[in-house]
Amino acid sequence: MAATAARTDQTPEPARRLTGAQIALESLIREGTETIFGYPGGANLWLYRYLPEYPQLRHILVRHEQGGAHAADGFARSKRGSVGVVFATSGPGALNLVTGLATAYLDSVPVIAITGQVATTAIGTDSFQESDVIGSTMSVVKHSYLITRAEDIAPTIKEAFHVARTGRPGPVLIDFPKDLQAAVTEFNYPEEPIRLRSFPPPPRPDAARLRRIAQLIREAKRPVILAGRGVIISGAEETLLELSHKANIPVGWTLLGTGAYPVTDPLALQMVGFMGAGYTNKAVCDADVLIMIGMRCDDRVTTKLDSFAPRVEHLIHIDIDPAEIGKNVVPHVSVVADADTALRELIPMVEPKREHEWLTQIDQWREEHPVRFLNHNGLLQPQEVLEEMYSRSQDEAIVLADVGQNQIWAALWFRYSRPGLFLNSGGTGTMGYAFPASMGAKMANPDKTVFCVTGEGGFVMNMQEMATMVENNIAVKVLVLNNRSLGMVRQFQDDFYEGVRSAVDLSFTPDLVKLGDAFGMKAMTTDKLEEVGPMLDAALAHDGPVLMNFDIDPLANVYPIVPLGKGMLDFVEAE
Amino acid sequence: MSQTRLLSVLVENKPGVLHRVASMIRRRGFNIDSLSVGPTEDDSVSRMTIAVHVGKQQAEQATKQLSKLVDVITIDDITGLRNVAHELLLIRIHAPAGQRREILDLIAIFRGRVVDVAPNTLIVEVTGSTEKIDNFIELVHPYGIKEAARSGAVALVRGDEARIRLVDFEIGTDVTERSAAPAQGEAADTTGTV
Numbered sequence: 025m026a027a028t029a030a031r032t033d034q035t036p037e038p039a040r041r042l043t044g045a046q047i048a049l050e051s052l053i054r055e056g057t058e059t060i061f062g063y064p065g066g067a068n069l070w071l072y073r074y075l076p077e078y079p080q081l082r083h084i085l086v087r088h089e090q091g092g093a094h095a096a097d098g099f100a101r102s103k104r105g106s107v108g109v110v111f112a113t114s115g116p117g118a119l120n121l122v123t124g125l126a127t128a129y130l131d132s133v134p135v136i137a138i139t140g141q142v143a144t145t146a147i148g149t150d151s152f153q154e155s156d157v158i159g160s161t162m163s164v165v166k167h168s169y170l171i172t173r174a175e176d177i178a179p180t181i182k183e184a185f186h187v188a189r190t191g192r193p194g195p196v197l198i199d200f201p202k203d204l205q206a207a208v209t210e211f212n213y214p215e216e217p218i219r220l221r222s223f224p225p226p227p228r229p230d231a232a233r234l235r236r237i238a239q240l241i242r243e244a245k246r247p248v249i250l251a252g253r254g255v256i257i258s259g260a261e262e263t264l265l266e267l268s269h270k271a272n273i274p275v276g277w278t279l280l281g282t283g284a285y286p287v288t289d290p291l292a293l294q295m296v297g298f299m300g301a302g303y304t305n306k307a308v309c310d311a312d313v314l315i316m317i318g319m320r321c322d323d324r325v326t327t328k329l330d331s332f333a334p335r336v337e338h339l340i341h342i343d344i345d346p347a348e349i350g351k352n353v354v355p356h357v358s359v360v361a362d363a364d365t366a367l368r369e370l371i372p373m374v375e376p377k378r379e380h381e382w383l384t385q386i387d388q389w390r391e392e393h394p395v396r397f398l399n400h401n402g403l404l405q406p407q408e409v410l411e412e413m414y415s416r417s418q419d420e421a422i423v424l425a426d427v428g429q430n431q432i433w434a435a436l437w438f439r440y441s442r443p444g445l446f447l448n449s450g451g452t453g454t455m456g457y458a459f460p461a462s463m464g465a466k467m468a469n470p471d472k473t474v475f476c477v478t479g480e481g482g483f484v485m486n487m488q489e490m491a492t493m494v495e496n497n498i499a500v501k502v503l504v505l506n507n508r509s510l511g512m513v514r515q516f517q518d519d520f521y522e523g524v525r526s527a528v529d530l531s532f533t534p535d536l537v538k539l540g541d542a543f544g545m546k547a548m549t550t551d552k553l554e555e556v557g558p559m560l561d562a563a564l565a566h567d568g569p570v571l572m573n574f575d576i577d578p579l580a581n582v583y584p585i586v587p588l589g590k591g592m593l594d595f596v597e598a599e
Numbered sequence: 600m601s602q603t604r605l606l607s608v609l610v611e612n613k614p615g616v617l618h619r620v621a622s623m624i625r626r627r628g629f630n631i632d633s634l635s636v637g638p639t640e641d642d643s644v645s646r647m648t649i650a651v652h653v654g655k656q657q658a659e660q661a662t663k664q665l666s667k668l669v670d671v672i673t674i675d676d677i678t679g680l681r682n683v684a685h686e687l688l689l690i691r692i693h694a695p696a697g698q699r700r701e702i703l704d705l706i707a708i709f710r711g712r713v714v715d716v717a718p719n720t721l722i723v724e725v726t727g728s729t730e731k732i733d734n735f736i737e738l739v740h741p742y743g744i745k746e747a748a749r750s751g752a753v754a755l756v757r758g759d760e761a762r763i764r765l766v767d768f769e770i771g772t773d774v775t776e777r778s779a780a781p782a783q784g785e786a787a788d789t790t791g792t793v
Binding site for chain 1: 618622660
């Protein structure tokens, strides 16, 4: 080693003097960034000036910053361990990110947003395209930084990635004044790992509490596990499967936890809650020991709060975020830890067992309350489209769902076997999410089939991204379940708002085939079941993005559903 | 049951941190009675003393949400502990010559100080607990209060040892041990019951 160390080419390279923009781009590369979704403007032009010098950074010019934020989210969600990156300029550009950041925040998705800001000397003067981006985004990001000195650029970016990835992930915004993008300084990327006294890593699970949980599992007569997105983020799907098989505990999941447990497993329940499967709700309401892992237990899970798990004697909550413990439901035993670590340590403490009566009871509920749809009128049903799609997914396809009826149908009619195959805006419920997010998912997974399931309402909210998709040949297969109305709102109005339909008619949705043609996107339409399969085959055979419009039964509803204000067992089923 | 809880919060001395803390409290729907912020023995750290009017479960939620903020180093709910929590009051009292003697007696009882004398008014400084300040204001009210300014409480827990030493917060500290033990006489919180 001494001999090689003496060689001149081993002496450390003197620090290079670079512009702030170059430093930022080099820092992104050091953090593993390969794809950036973005939109240029007056306050980030130095970044764009230097971007072409880094061909290893692929920049996708989106057509609206919201599309960029969702695409970065879809990229990160679909590829575990990755961080999505989005660029926007100051003022309106940055403000257009807000919905996308909120979406990523509530669903714990690591995204880095780098926004141009007016020059440090102009901040606070209401100069052109100036807005208080830090203030405007404060409640929808995990953390944010305003860079005030050129020497802070590299350390800030490194810290931002650390914060975005560590513990419960989330979006982090960096506001980057344009004069600092041009300022020249020495580039030294910090080699030391980030250590922040105010942001410690997640704690180890408490062994005494794990032992207590193992004991409760041993004594349980009617145990149930519910898995949330925390299981997926943590990569705990295998340990979860092992635990449930070892102690024969049935597993249900939240909307965002879809894929955390294989739907086809004999111990699988289904989605829980407001629009969950009846048999899952029954199991949760009868459970004596309920183990919630990596979930927030929000109102879409609990429905009316006091109807949630009324017979539970021991409620157990495992989550990496201490603030989730006791926020909505107060547990008897809690563990603050990464889900995979906690389950890995719990499994050896758990004894193999099987509560035959309980599992038989659940099988009976599963038969009595199947998730099903009925076709009364011969019109094309959305679930029929999804079944055709599922039969072509080979258990590998990534499905992005938008918000509304299409989201619940896509969650329930696909038998997801793994995490990362079903992505949706479960927390904020952002309409218009799926289409741009599917671009990100396809960019992150170029070898996988990516389906985007959306409605005509959500699709047109971000349909400008057709241009991005066609330009970059991002081969997403889009299925618009077109019922000529805002279906979920229409269903609510019919059932819960005295039947008065108001502002839900979308008969004037443009002709999506012509729209696709205008963007140069292959587009097809049908209202006949027998044409669905061939259309999907044609779409999958086409090397590029495809827009498929399915004119479905305008009155198709989501079932089961718990009427507003009612409890978990008041679910209404398809009949 | 709602009560005023006293949170002692150590934060990184960085721009915008007050905004982050205030914004979090507002967003989660907690009501601030008072908030004071100032430097500590360590230049890089500021201490905020926040009095919030909340129920116990809400207080726990406020504490946890605040400790999630990246710039918050530690947060300590010191309600009910043996603490010294003092406010500073500056108050301009209508005090014409005829009533000045009486007012000065009151000030002496409250161990206040006259810091400015004008022909018809006095500015008085009183420090102490919120309750003491409230009492003083009530008693001088009949003489006529021209204006008043209160600082909000700042607090430290009594005893030899610093309750929180920053060196304890090196990397690897268990997050569940970050906030100090719950206030005396209270059952373990919802994160702790087994």
